Amino acid sequence: MALRTNWSEQVCPIARGVDVLGDAWALLILREVFAGNRRFDPIRSDLGISDAVLSRRLAELVDAGLLDKVAYAGSVRPRWEYRLTPSGADTLPVLHAVARWGAGHTTSPDPGRIMTVRCADCGTDARSADWCTGCRRPLTRSNTIWFRARDPRTPISLAE
Known part of the structure; x- marks a missing residue:
């Protein structure tokens, strides 16, 4: 590109x-x-x-x-x-890193609505772009769930 x-x-x-x-x-x-x-x-x-x-x-x-x-x-x-x-699929950690950086270094128009990245294996909210600090496994499509800011109550499974 x-x-x-x-x-x-x-x-x-x-x-x-x-x-x-x-x-x-x-x-x-x-x-x-x-x-x-x-x-x-x-x-x-x-x-x-x-x-x-x-x-x-x-x-x-x-x-x-x-x-x-x-x-x-x-x-x-x-x-x-x-x-x-x-x-x-290997771009997943890149998207997570951009989301984490954006959440920490830009101003949201609605601070109450954030994107959450969660490990489906253990339920821990991710604090890393590519690794679960709860179960110490890599975050992949098969074990990652997103809660998007526009609909924070609806989980999105990334597994195909």
Whole structure:
């Protein structure tokens, strides 16, 4: 996902990572797919993103190997679902780190509503981007539950 400068050939892994994940829409789209929102129209509605921008960003995430594009039935014209690849699933700690940083260093318009990341294995709220401090296991899609700020009472299982 090239930005103004192509950093894909840089030796620095941070530069190469930013080349793929440095666009804010990319992270927000990945958040939606992790939460089970896999189709174009619902992603567009939830993010308030234009068709053109979403189409371009989804294609870039597919080209980068983070999402797979899978056809689904039910329409005359082809329709697609977007599913995380193993590489896409590996972005989970990145999303958690951004969420933790945002919660600690930005001002929420509604401080009472926060995103909570919880270990499904032991029920501990995560205090790390990638590790449960309760049961001392890595936080993965299969053992992580999100409670999103917009609906903090409804758990979202990230396991597919």
